[in-house]
Amino acid sequence: MQVTETLNEGLKRGYTVTLTAAQLDEQVVAKLLEAQPEIEVKGFRKGKVPLPMLRKQFGQRVMGDAMQEAIDGAMAKHFETSGDRPAMQPKIEMKDGETWKEGDDVIVTVEYEALPEIPEVDFSNVALERLVVKAEDAAVVEALENLAKNAQSFDDKDGASESGDQVIIDFEGFVDGEAFEGGKGEDYPLVLGSNSFIPGFEDQLIGKKADEAVDVTVTFPAEYGAEHLAGKEALFKCTVKAVKAPKAAELDDELAKKFGSEDLAALKKQIADRLEEEYKGASRAVMKRGLLDALDGLVSFDLPPSLVDAEASQIAHQLWHEENPEVHDHNHGTVEATDEHKKLAERRVRLGLLLAEIGRKQSIEVTDQEMTQAVMMQARQYPGQERAFFEFVQKNAQMQQQLRAPIFEDKVIDFIAEGAKVTEKEVSKEDLQKAVEALDEA
Numbered sequence: 001m002q003v004t005e006t007l008n009e010g011l012k013r014g015y016t017v018t019l020t021a022a023q024l025d026e027q028v029v030a031k032l033l034e035a036q037p038e039i040e041v042k043g044f045r046k047g048k049v050p051l052p053m054l055r056k057q058f059g060q061r062v063m064g065d066a067m068q069e070a071i072d073g074a075m076a077k078h079f080e081t082s083g084d085r086p087a088m089q090p091k092i093e094m095k096d097g098e099t100w101k102e103g104d105d106v107i108v109t110v111e112y113e114a115l116p117e118i119p120e121v122d123f124s125n126v127a128l129e130r131l132v133v134k135a136e137d138a139a140v141v142e143a144l145e146n147l148a149k150n151a152q153s154f155d156d157k158d159g160a161s162e163s164g165d166q167v168i169i170d171f172e173g174f175v176d177g178e179a180f181e182g183g184k185g186e187d188y189p190l191v192l193g194s195n196s197f198i199p200g201f202e203d204q205l206i207g208k209k210a211d212e213a214v215d216v217t218v219t220f221p222a223e224y225g226a227e228h229l230a231g232k233e234a235l236f237k238c239t240v241k242a243v244k245a246p247k248a249a250e251l252d253d254e255l256a257k258k259f260g261s262e263d264l265a266a267l268k269k270q271i272a273d274r275l276e277e278e279y280k281g282a283s284r285a286v287m288k289r290g291l292l293d294a295l296d297g298l299v300s301f302d303l304p305p306s307l308v309d310a311e312a313s314q315i316a317h318q319l320w321h322e323e324n325p326e327v328h329d330h331n332h333g334t335v336e337a338t339d340e341h342k343k344l345a346e347r348r349v350r351l352g353l354l355l356a357e358i359g360r361k362q363s364i365e366v367t368d369q370e371m372t373q374a375v376m377m378q379a380r381q382y383p384g385q386e387r388a389f390f391e392f393v394q395k396n397a398q399m400q401q402q403l404r405a406p407i408f409e410d411k412v413i414d415f416i417a418e419g420a421k422v423t424e425k426e427v428s429k430e431d432l433q434k435a436v437e438a439l440d441e442a
Contacts, residue, residue: 001017001018001074002017002018003015004018010302011113011302012111013112013114014111015110015111016095016108017071017107017109018108019067019070019074019107020105021102021105023070024066027067027069027070028059028063028066031062031066032051032055032058035054035062039054041057067106071106075090084112085115086114086115087113087114087115088304090111091110091112092108092110093109094106094108095107113306113307115353116303116304118299118354119300121295121299121358123416126294126295126419126420128290128417128422128423129287129290129423129424130423130424131286131287131424131431131432132279132283132424133283133427133429133432134426135271135272135273135276143275144251144267147259147267148250148255149248151255151258152246153246153249154244155245156242156243157243159209160208161192161206161208161209161240161243162207163192163206164191164192164193165245165246166189166192166243166245167242167243168189168190169185169188169190169205169238169239169240169241170186170238170239170241171188171216171237172236174234174236174237175233175234180234182226183236187241191246199221201216201218204216204217205240209240210242211239211240212240213239213240214239215238216235216236216238217234217235218234219231220232220234252264255267279429279432283432285439286439287417287422288413289439291413291416291417295354296351299354303346303349307349308345308346311345312342312345315337315341315345315348316335316337320335355409355413358412359408359411359412364408364411365408366408366411374403375403
């Protein structure tokens with residue numbers, strides 16, 4: 001089999017692979033002989049079917065497999081000897097495919113873009129800053145107060161209801177004078193200002209007293225889940241049975257026990273630890289951006305145009321959907337990538353190839369345990385359907401890659417950071433927040 005180079009410009013490669021008719025016939029015969037012991041044909045004992053009959057009956061079917069195996073083998077050998085690694089799936093076409101007939105040589109054209117040589121990077125020259133935030137007493141107290149608010153109770157009060165109060169109501173809804181299914185409730189506890197009911201509903205219950213009847217008129221949102229109610233005006237006949245004022249839980253050991261802690265001191269420590277973990281996560285995101293910026297300025301190499309174009313197209317498409325959130329499908333016109341999209345795509349491709357090469361050279365891999373944990377984290381978004389999600393991931397290689405990629409990237413980032421010059425800087429929570437917000441603006 002002959003492989004002839006036809007294109008070598010930058011990262012673009014082109015070849016013709018020629019499989020002679022004799023070589024193809026040899027492979028077909030070999031496959032038929034391999035299968036012969038297991039083949040039974042009427043009039044012949046198992047394994048004794050003559051080769052000419054096998055060729056006549058199975059030759060065409062075997063020829064396609066033999067042709068594919070020969071081409072795949074030639075390309076595998078080529079990549080092994082040349083050291084090329086295709087950036088994307090090579091484009092393989094059979095020359096004269098429509099007019100080819102048995103007895104002709106098979107000539108295949110192959111085109112691809114090779115991944116570039118990635119230069120070595122001296123990580124010891126990379127200077128990074130890690131922002132450190134301590135959990136201050138004020139932040140812990142604020143978190144405690146929020147917990148107390150969530151654990152609040154309500155006590156009966158005299159006088160009219162206010163925002164934040166809880167009203168116990170009976171209600172029944174009518175559209176066009178007819179009661180509708182799901183529009184009735186009794187002894188329903190509604191916190192005014194919670195926005196848990198249709199917009200405008202809770203506002204009309206402010207200033208009401210116990211035992212007062214109230215007619216509430218609202219309009220269902222146009223995007224309301226029940227189509228027969230969407231956009232319709234409705235009248236709710238309500239009776240306020242009780243008005244209750246909120247009473248925050250006390251910051252004491254009893255509150256701590258409600259949240260699974262032994263006492264208030266233990267709950268404070270738990271909150272402080274959680275806050276500092278959150279700060280560490282935010283700080284890591286800031287340092288990661290700094291590391292990627294540093295790497296982007298340290299390396300330069302040719303980029304496969306196909307990867308850049310694909311990434312730019314994806315960026316443009318994603319940003320278009322963010323600007324048009326009402327469109328949930330892909331039934332829209334072509335979204336053209338701009339120069340700005342292409343510039344961002346070049347950065348992402350460059351850094352992606354660099355991190356992938358570092359990970360490859362350092363044998364960094366995502367373990368089965370790490371993948372299982374990632375799938376479990378993702379499955380929590382689908383309560384009651386966790387098993388179905390697990391099965392979906394097991395059968396979907398693309399989804400597996402989506403989950404594996406960020407884990408791999410983080411492990412490579414950690415490896416690089418270990419070799420870099422990292423200094424710590426203690427800052428306030430507010431300064432860390434500004435640094436995080438700056439990431440979105442960049």
